[in-house]
Amino acid sequence: MKRSKAFTVFFMMVTLMFTMTACGNENEQQTTDLSKNEMTANEDGEDTMKNEDPAADNILVAYFSATGTTKSLAQYAAHILNADSYEIVPEDPYTEEDLAYDTDGRADREQKDSSARPAIAGGIEHMERYDTIIVGYPIWHGQAPRIINTFLESYDFSGKTILPFCTSHSSGLGSSDTDLHPLASNSK
């Protein structure tokens, strides 16, 4: 039941990916979180996305988001699944200049270098708790940002199900799907 719900969310997010345009323009880096998603209340103080399901303790939504677009989807997924969420935060935060693409800036250079592995600040202490990990990221030059490679190489995902999703201006998954498979080859 939990697994099928995770798949439903995943497909919903892939659909969103194709319709979404990037609207975030804040470059501030968010702090690492690993928590149950908080419900938000509307102006009348009523919960707007109430989730009656029991906690999905075996699902983790892990995401990297440089400008907030992927973060909002990840938090929505974590909320409706009542799952834990974890933000992949770079040890060296990306500045606006780093992210300016086609300028040979930091992000451009990392994407050109398949061995680049930007360090992650903090980590997940109890990965063994999770059976399903939903991994969200923005598309950078048709690929997942290299920090996702760092993340996938940092844990043992044997036997776990990994569901990737991404946001972009207009591209699809690009090569991120096939690129990431070998990095977690023991996962489902």
Ligand SMILES: Cc1cc2nc3c(=O)[nH]c(=O)nc-3n(C[C@H](O)[C@H](O)[C@H](O)COP(=O)(O)O)c2cc1C
């Ligand atoms: C370095 C860089 C490269 C990008 N490359 C692409 C791309 O190839 N195709 C695309 O549609 N969007 C591209 N984008 C736009 C992002 O994928 C899009 O804005 C995404 O939703 C940002 O997510 P975030 O706010 O979670 O960081 C790129 C953005 C950056 C910073």
